[in-house]
Ligand SMILES: [Zn+2]
């Protein structure tokens with residue numbers, strides 16, 4: 514574990530939080546166990562099953578990013594992160610690649626009745642000084658626990674073979690017939706014989722009660 518990574522991630526993300534700490538640990542484990550040389554291109558694909566703070570640390574530290582197309586979000590609301598190596602060779606788009614699936618299985622530190630009470634007041638909107646202080650302390654305790662835990666305490670890790678998601682294809686853009694903005698043709702919808710961008714399509718086809 515390298516607390517320098519948490520600092521780096523916090524600069525990118527904007528604050529330190531337990532979710533970010535989880536992302537740092539996931540990235541560190543993937544880099545250590547699966548691709549020790551941080552990928553310079555998109556040969557590693559990350560599939561993340563939530564859109565939490567953790568994903569920012571993963572993008573920064575592993576180089577798997579949304580913009581490059583080698584970070585795929587499956588919005589399942591699960592703390593599961595899978596890294597897949599794209600297979601080399603002629604049949605590469607159909608072949609399965611080696612993968613590591615990291616599932617976060619964190620048991621949070623036991624809380625005292627006082628801590629629970631403070632958290633309850635905070636979540637009900639109470640911002641009294643003692644409440645805010647207690648909530649901050651609770652959060653730092655959680656971050657420390659995450660950064661200190663062993664990989665075994667924090668994760669369930671599986672090795673598997675799976676097909677990486679298809680590469681993003683480059684498709685031509687055409688103008689939406691309602692707003693006139695250029696849109697990737699594969700993302701458009703057809704209604705009343707007109708090809709519309711998604712927002713226009715949704716406005717056009719939503720029911721107006
Ligand atoms: Zn955060």
Ligand SMILES: [Zn+2]
Pocket residue numbers: 689690691692693694709710711712713714
């Ligand atoms: Zn439009």
